[in-house]
Amino acid sequence: MLAEEYRVGGTCVIRGCVPKKLLVYASRFRAEFEDAAGYGWTVPQSSFDWSTLIANKDKEINRLEAAYIATLQKAGVSIVKTRAVIADPHVIQLADGKRVRAQYILVATGGTPTYGDPIPGIEHAISSNEAFHLPELPKHVVVQGGGYIAIEFAGIFAGLGSQVTVVYRGENILRGFDDDVRAHVRMDMEKRGIKVIVGCKVAAIERTEKRFSVLFTSGNRATADCVMFATGRAPNVNKIGLKEAGVAIAKNGGVAVDEYSCSNVANIYAIGDVTNRVNLTPVAIREGHAFADTVFGGRKVAVDLTHVPTAVFSDPEVGAVGFTEAQARARFARTDIYKAMFRPLKATLSGRDTTVLIKLVVDGSTDRVVGCHVVGEGAAEMVQVAAIAVTMGAKKADFDATMALHPTTAEELVTMRQKSASYAREAAE
Numbered sequence: 001m002l003a004e005e006y007r008v009g010g011t012c013v014i015r016g017c018v019p020k021k022l023l024v025y026a027s028r029f030r031a032e033f034e035d036a037a038g039y040g041w042t043v044p045q046s047s048f049d050w051s052t053l054i055a056n057k058d059k060e061i062n063r064l065e066a067a068y069i070a071t072l073q074k075a076g077v078s079i080v081k082t083r084a085v086i087a088d089p090h091v092i093q094l095a096d097g098k099r100v101r102a103q104y105i106l107v108a109t110g111g112t113p114t115y116g117d118p119i120p121g122i123e124h125a126i127s128s129n130e131a132f133h134l135p136e137l138p139k140h141v142v143v144q145g146g147g148y149i150a151i152e153f154a155g156i157f158a159g160l161g162s163q164v165t166v167v168y169r170g171e172n173i174l175r176g177f178d179d180d181v182r183a184h185v186r187m188d189m190e191k192r193g194i195k196v197i198v199g200c201k202v203a204a205i206e207r208t209e210k211r212f213s214v215l216f217t218s219g220n221r222a223t224a225d226c227v228m229f230a231t232g233r234a235p236n237v238n239k240i241g242l243k244e245a246g247v248a249i250a251k252n253g254g255v256a257v258d259e260y261s262c263s264n265v266a267n268i269y270a271i272g273d274v275t276n277r278v279n280l281t282p283v284a285i286r287e288g289h290a291f292a293d294t295v296f297g298g299r300k301v302a303v304d305l306t307h308v309p310t311a312v313f314s315d316p317e318v319g320a321v322g323f324t325e326a327q328a329r330a331r332f333a334r335t336d337i338y339k340a341m342f343r344p345l346k347a348t349l350s351g352r353d354t355t356v357l358i359k360l361v362v363d364g365s366t367d368r369v370v371g372c373h374v375v376g377e378g379a380a381e382m383v384q385v386a387a388i389a390v391t392m393g394a395k396k397a398d399f400d401a402t403m404a405l406h407p408t409t410a411e412e413l414v415t416m417r418q419k420s421a422s423y424a425r426e427a428a429e
Contacts, residue, residue, distance in 0.1 A: 001100060002077050003084035003092065009065050011110050011273070012281040015129050018064065020152060022057050023132075024313045027159025031315075035350035048160060050137040057132070086241030089265050093241070104267050104295060107247075107255055108288070109240060111233035111273040121205030124212055125229045128153065138162055138226035142214050144202050145230035146173035148312050151185065153228060155315035158194050165195040165222055172198055174312065178324040178373045180339065184357045185375060188316045191353055202227065235276045252276040259302040260294050261287055269295070278305050309387040311380035316354065319383030322371035322390045325361055329423050334364030338396070339420040340412045344376060358412045360396065364422060367395040372413070382410045 007014045026048075033043045072079060080094060086107075087093040092100045113127035126134075128149050141157045143150050146168030158164045166173070166189075173189075173196065174182045186196055197216070204215040205227050214222045235254035242255065248264045250256035254276030261269045269291050272284030283305065290301040312318035328335040338360040347354055354376075361371030372386040389398065404411035 001080060001092075001102070002072060003080045003082065003094065005081070005083040005095070007065055008068050008072070008079065009061075010108075010284075013064050013068065014061060015132050017281055019057050019061055019132050020128075020156075021313060022060065023053070023156045024152065024159075024315075026053050027156045028315065030159050030161070031352070035346070035352055038350040048137075050134070050160070054133070085239070086245045086247075086268070089245050089267060104269065106288075106291060107240070107242070107263075107268065107270040107274055108272050108284070109236040109274045111276075111279065112236050113229070114232050114234045115229050116201075116231045119202065119204055121207070121212075122229075124205045124207060125202075125227045127229060131228055134226065138224070140211075140222075140224045141165070141226045141228060142167060142202070142212075142222055142224040143228045143230060144168070145232070146170055146175060146198075147230065147232065150228075150230035151189070151312055151314045153230060154189065154194055155192075155313075158189075158192060159315060163193070165197065165224075167197045167200050167202055167216060169201045170198060174318070176324075177312075177318065177320060178359065178361075178371070179326065180357060180359055181318055181320065181373050181375055184341075184355075185312070185314055185316060185318060188354055188375075189314070192315060202229075233273065233279070235274045237274060250276070260300060261291050261303075278308050280308065280310060283308060307387060307391045309383050311383065313380070316356075316375050317377060317379040319374045319379035319381070319386075320372070321383050321387040322369070323361055324371060324373070325359075328361045328363070328370055329425060331425075332363045332365060332370070333425050335423045335425075336362040336364040336396070336419050337421040337423075338362065338416040338418075340416055342412075344409055345407055346377070356409055356412075358409070358416070360399070360413070360416065362396045367397055368393055369396055369399060376409060378409060382413070385410075386413060 012018060033046055036043050083095040085093045086105060090101055092102060113129060115122055115125065131153060137160055140163045142165045143154050144167045150166060151173055154164050154166050172182045173186055190196055201217045202214055203217045206213045212224050212227055214224055214227055237249060237255060245268060246265055247268055248256040255263055255270035255274055257263055257270050257275050261271050263270055271287035271291055273279040286303050290303050293299055293301040307322055309321040325337055340358045341355050344356050356376030359373040360369055363370050369390055372383055372390055374382050399414050402414040404415050
């Protein structure tokens with residue numbers, strides 16, 4: 001039985017990666033229309049209608065949800081559209097009063113947006129959940145945050161015509177990514193007119209007629225039609241009976257599980273963002289598959305989270321897999337860096353001021369490629385393929401021996417021969 005109190009499909013399908021990617025596609029057409037002139041096209045005066053985009057996005061999400069429901073029903077899954085709470089290790093209490101007994105319970109309740117410390121006027125801020133259903137495109141947007149969601153929505157709003165200010169408390173956006181990637185993305189965002197303020201937070205939000213006056217901790221102010229907080233997501237562990245069933249919560253706030261996604265209660269498992277391990281859709285899917293193999297398939301399967309590719313569908317796009325330069329330098333006796341930054345062929349005629357970054361991180365002792373980082377058009381597609389080589393333990397010599405496909409951006413992955421830098425690990429004091 002599957003109990004779902006909202007919609008079938010989870011965050012990714014309903015109000016996450018899928019609708020987000022559709023909005024990303026929409027936001028990129030403005031630049032495409034502008035670039036077309038350099039290639040001889042005369043593009044008629046274009047206009048954008050937010051309501052049409054949202055209606056078409058909703059139609060596609062409805063189709064996907066229906067497809068998921070049909071697949072579940074075909075597999076014999078009973079779907080209960082109501083809230084469920086764990087009453088004891090073997091009993092689920094439904095909101096309608098019914099109690100269901102189960103041999104195994106799988107918790108896959110995902111995460112929920114967080115707003116950080118309370119501030120005056122926080123009730124005026126929206127999260128990414130509400131961003132998918134705004135009645136109209138805001139002219140001025142302030143986005144607080146520097147991670148995936150903040151940077152992606154900043155690009156979406158800016159691409160569709162909004163003036164965007166990104167405010168982030170850290171020293172630079174995209175914490176956890178390679179430092180060269182972080183600097184490159186910020187540089188290109190600012191070229192596109194997005195204002196990025198770091199070392200700062202929103203201190204208060206005040207309504208002024210139909211708009212908002214946003215006070216920053218720096219003392220400066222901005223006026224906005226929309227204030228979006230993308231300050232992270234927390235595991236959805238509250239008020240679902242975990243404590244009553246004796247399920248332990250980890251220090252990271254998620255359900256504590258072992259390598260097989262089993263909690264401290266032998267028949268209760270948890271997968272996906274509710275465990276707060278690697279909060280990405282493909283990871284949750286793989287963990288669910290491994291749970292089925294382990295519990296019902298007759299073979300114990302643990303998910304290897306060593307090399308997980310990831311993408312930020314920002315503008316420019318980011319794709320990454322493996323270690324950053326900083327992580328590699330702390331881990332390996334010697335780290336070799338191969339890096340290329342160049343103007344993509346498409347930009348030569350369009351005249352767009354943009355560059356591509358491609359970076360390989362290599363364990364200098366074994367020649368194994370341990371990290372691949374790309375910023376530019378098609379970055380995610382490139383890194384998904386490169387992730388195969390990184391996972392297999394391919395060496396830089398294997399990349400060098402691979403014939404290039406010209407003219408492509410991806411050919412730089414196999415044509416970089418000159419080291420950009422080489423570092424020996426410093427001995428610990």
